[in-house]
Amino acid sequence: MAGVEIRHLSKRFGQLYAVEDVDLSIREGEFLVLLGPSGCGKTTLLRMIAGLERPTSGEIDIGGERMDDAPPRARGIAMVFQSYALYPHRTVSRNISFPLEALGLPRAAIGEKVRWAAEMFGISPYLDRYPRQLSGGERQRVALCRALVRDPKVFLLDEPLANLDAKLRNTARDELKRFQRRIKTTTVYVTHDQVEAMGLGDRIAVMDRGKVRQIGTPQEVYEEPVDTFVATFVGQPPMNLIAARDPALPPGTLLGFRPEHFLPRDHFATGEPLQSLPFAVRRVEYLGSDRYVYGNIAAGATDDTTVIAKIPATIGRAIPEGETLEFAVPQRTLRYFDAATGARRS
């Protein structure tokens, strides 16, 4: 087991930087999630760690050894692809044994290892089937199995849950996390799904346009976003950002607050320092466990940015559409950003 050190890593395609000057230190045994919108460079970064893509510049160390020039097979990594990339002409057992055959292991050892891995993922009954005879979830397990048998120093997972249906995705996520905790192998996981990222990652690296914007625990990234990109990308619905009108604040300040903190004023306990905001309600969406209320901040009319309030089902009061209600945000949850640069102001 070992960590991954990335220093000043860049990848340029023509004039475009897919990954630009990324520094990243992945600790031994850590589950790190690369999170970002499509085209942010997260997959390119993963492929460079795997050795499938050659960096334009920069260094990659895996387990303390310089690896950016080494071929993929020498890096001690295993990868799971979004499509699973199983070998369609080989049975499940021959899929799992493929990396071991490449290592030149004796046949008996291969058989034993395949059975052990299949047992671990509960796919023993399917060993003689072909990938086309398996369901999506079973294929995903075979792909994990094939990655596991190599005893890699680092697991690289490229959106391995993206092709599963929503229901299966939740169980698969839980299984994946338990599995990683058990084998304690350093894991780099790419996703654009922030729920997955929050649920799986020990730490999350949020990427945008080739750069890492923030690295931190899910809680840090959610509660203390370093800029407006992270603030709006992480969280569903995203953090509300409105122009601050408080004369005490420097001009060009954005006020940020999470939809779940933006609630009817009378809901808060007395004594809690609040920022009151008159909320002109436009539309209410009933979602069962929550209501999403869309509208804008009424006073001033300088700014008609849509603001969303997420009201849990535990607050039952009626919210009539078309009226302006007294809402508030606790002072401690307010975040301030520079409107020009997007950077956080403390």
Add this chain to the structure above:
Amino acid sequence: MTRRRRFADREDLLGIVMLAPALAYVLLLVGVPFVLAIVLSFSTASAGSLRFGWAGFANYAAILADPIFRGALINTAIVTIGSQVLVIVLATAAAQVFRAAFHGKRTARFVLLLPWAVPVSLAAIAWTWIFDSTFSVINWTLKVAGLLHGWLYWLGEPGLALTAIVIVQAWRIFPFATVILLAGLASLPQDVIEAAIVDGAGFSRRLFHVELPLLLPVVAVAVLFGVVYTATDLGVVYILTGGGPANTTHVLPTLAFQRGIQGADLGQGAAIAVFLLPFLIVVAIAMLRLARRTEIGGM
């Protein structure tokens, strides 16, 4: 606006009318000669006469007893199998080369395809010069390189002549097979190849354990075309050796032509020509089944 259906509205009639030319073409120019050949192979018909006598299997019995025919049958097998093996090996290698990005790739690909576009007869004439007993560039080149002592009479010795025929047939089919394989390689799922790379498979393991098995249906189609083209080809052997020396390099088409047209024994010529039909049908069915069996439904 008339409410009556016009001719163009009547899809049933329109379909028949539009199919008719193609149907007539196939029936008259493929179907009739084909049936005629089978009928002739059971007859005593000869060129220059309209006499038509039933011969039963006499023609077949005669050719099977004929050592020249048996030689031609073996030659056909050697040329067909030999050239196709050569083609698959060369085309696989070439497809790997053309997969890589390099300067002048488009030009190279164009040049590669040229043999496919050259008429067989012209190409074969050029090859007779390459294999000429006096001027053979192969011999002179080998001689200058110090690899050849003595002299190779390419078209004059049975073994060498057959080798020459295999080379020319392979040269002719090779571009087509390369293009088919290239298309096949391009259609392989990229992440399966990358998975093999990450799984530690080197070039040859990737080629033999992943790419070629996945390409099997495509290879089967290429081989099927190659087999049919080569086994039924008259031009190359006719121009290169004319079946000689001493009838040792005949293949079935050249022998059929010699017997049936030049020798005027239409019955026997037809029997020779039709002889391969059942074999080719079996090969075609086997190849197509192989292609279907290995077809991969979903990943």
